[in-house]
Amino acid sequence: MSLDCKTIHQEIYPYSTEIRTFFSPGRVNLIGEHIDYNGGYVMPFAISNGNAGCISIRLDQKIAFYSSNFSDYGIISSDLEHLEYVKDNGWANYAIGIIYELKKRNYLIPNGFDISITGNLPTGAGLSSSASIEALVITMMNECFHLGISKRDLSLISQYVENNYIHVNCGIMDQFVILNGIKDHALLLNTSSLEYKLVPMLLTEYEIVICNSLVKRGLVGSKYNERRQECDEALVIFQKFLDVSELCQISPSQFEMCKSYLGSNTLVKRSRHAVYENYRTIECFTAFNNKDYFKVGRLLTASHESLKDDYEVSCYELDLLVELALQNGSIGSRMTGAGFGGCTVSLVNKKDIEGFKKAVKDGYYQATGLLVEILVASVVDGTKEEV
Ligand code: GLA
Numbered sequence: 001m002s003l004d005c006k007t008i009h010q011e012i013y014p015y016s017t018e019i020r021t022f023f024s025p026g027r028v029n030l031i032g033e034h035i036d037y038n039g040g041y042v043m044p045f046a047i048s049n050g051n052a053g054c055i056s057i058r059l060d061q062k063i064a065f066y067s068s069n070f071s072d073y074g075i076i077s078s079d080l081e082h083l084e085y086v087k088d089n090g091w092a093n094y095a096i097g098i099i100y101e102l103k104k105r106n107y108l109i110p111n112g113f114d115i116s117i118t119g120n121l122p123t124g125a126g127l128s129s130s131a132s133i134e135a136l137v138i139t140m141m142n143e144c145f146h147l148g149i150s151k152r153d154l155s156l157i158s159q160y161v162e163n164n165y166i167h168v169n170c171g172i173m174d175q176f177v178i179l180n181g182i183k184d185h186a187l188l189l190n191t192s193s194l195e196y197k198l199v200p201m202l203l204t205e206y207e208i209v210i211c212n213s214l215v216k217r218g219l220v221g222s223k224y225n226e227r228r229q230e231c232d233e234a235l236v237i238f239q240k241f242l243d244v245s246e247l248c249q250i251s252p253s254q255f256e257m258c259k260s261y262l263g264s265n266t267l268v269k270r271s272r273h274a275v276y277e278n279y280r281t282i283e284c285f286t287a288f289n290n291k292d293y294f295k296v297g298r299l300l301t302a303s304h305e306s307l308k309d310d311y312e313v314s315c316y317e318l319d320l321l322v323e324l325a326l327q328n329g330s331i332g333s334r335m336t337g338a339g340f341g342g343c344t345v346s347l348v349n350k351k352d353i354e355g356f357k358k359a360v361k362d363g364y365y366q367a368t369g370l371l372v373e374i375l376v377a378s379v380v381d382g383t384k385e386e387v
Pocket residue numbers: 029032033034035036037170171172173174337338339
């Protein structure tokens with residue numbers, strides 16, 4: 001992929017001389033869904049599908065962006081003094097937002113540059129294609145202009161851009177794992193402290209299989225913000241009885257004791273998901289350490305049930321994919337990411353993989369007329385320069 005990227009770069013910017021190449025992965029979250037904005041534990045990993053990018057530094061102050069995935073946009077250009085959000089810049093706002101924020105924080109970007117990107121992450125599939133671009137561009141800036149920013153801060157700045165420039169109110173999970181991911185490991189990330197532990201993902205008997213429903217995450221913006229707001233409302237009520245600053249600090253027994261004060265079934269459901277999903281994620285970490293993959297599988301499926309019934313962020317197609325997975329050899333399956341479309345993640349015994357793929361494809365096609373895309377995940381490092 002990086003080779004392709006260099007060829008594209010030379011075609012688009014034929015005058016460029018020194019070209020540096022970077023790769024930024026996508027992400028899959030194994031468990032701990034919709035709790036990264038409630039201070040919970042999440043367990044994401046970086047995947048080999050992602051964005052490759054090339055950069056060459058210019059002598060003037062111009063900046064230019066090209067993506068072969070959005071070739072209709074052509075080359076989007078501006079300069080280092082004009083970095084405001086422009087709707088027509090489309091995908092390039094994720095890149096320009098990063099430059100805007102770095103400059104606002106007084107990081108020195110002395111020269112303009114040309115960037116080209118090519119990716120194999122399906123957009124709108126819930127595999128964080130936008131966070132992958134943010135991570136790619138911020139890493140390029142950090143390396144090419146020697147900004148000396150830690151990976152932790154690169155993640156926080158990228159999340160800040162997503163929240164304040166793009167105006168998507170996401171948590172820290174995607175940017176953090178894309179920048180800090182470690183090959184063959186998931187991170188057990190405490191989203192409150194940003195401390196993490198590694199979870200080995202090279203499983204001798206099982207594969208992690210990703211199924212793309214091909215349903216674009218339509219409602220995600222509005223419903224995502226609505227869920228965040230419901231969690232905040234529930235927290236305010238719990239705080240009258242419990243000394244907590246985030247929903248995921250509440251234990252299941254405290255939740256059961258106090259839930260009747262919430263006064264609304266919706267708030268009970270939302271906060272029940274947050275509290276128990278956090279516990280499932282911690283239990284899942286223990287199950288991995290004990291190599292108890294049946295337990296891991298049961299926790300994944302329980303997470304899906306909770307996202308479907310209590311958090312209400314699933315949809316018919318995701319539920320169908322989970323059902324088909326469980327009927328065809330998977331020991332645990334769930335939707336991954338924000339929901340309302342996108343992908344599922346399933347644990348499947350290696351010897352059952354081919355049968356699994358065929359049965360899920362056929363079943364999904366019969367029910368929906370759609371051809372599900374199936375990827376077997378390889379877990380890679382976070383964004384870095386390719387050498
Ligand atoms: C999106 C957001 C993340 C996280 C997930 C749900 O991917 O960007 O911060 O909230 O949804 O777990």
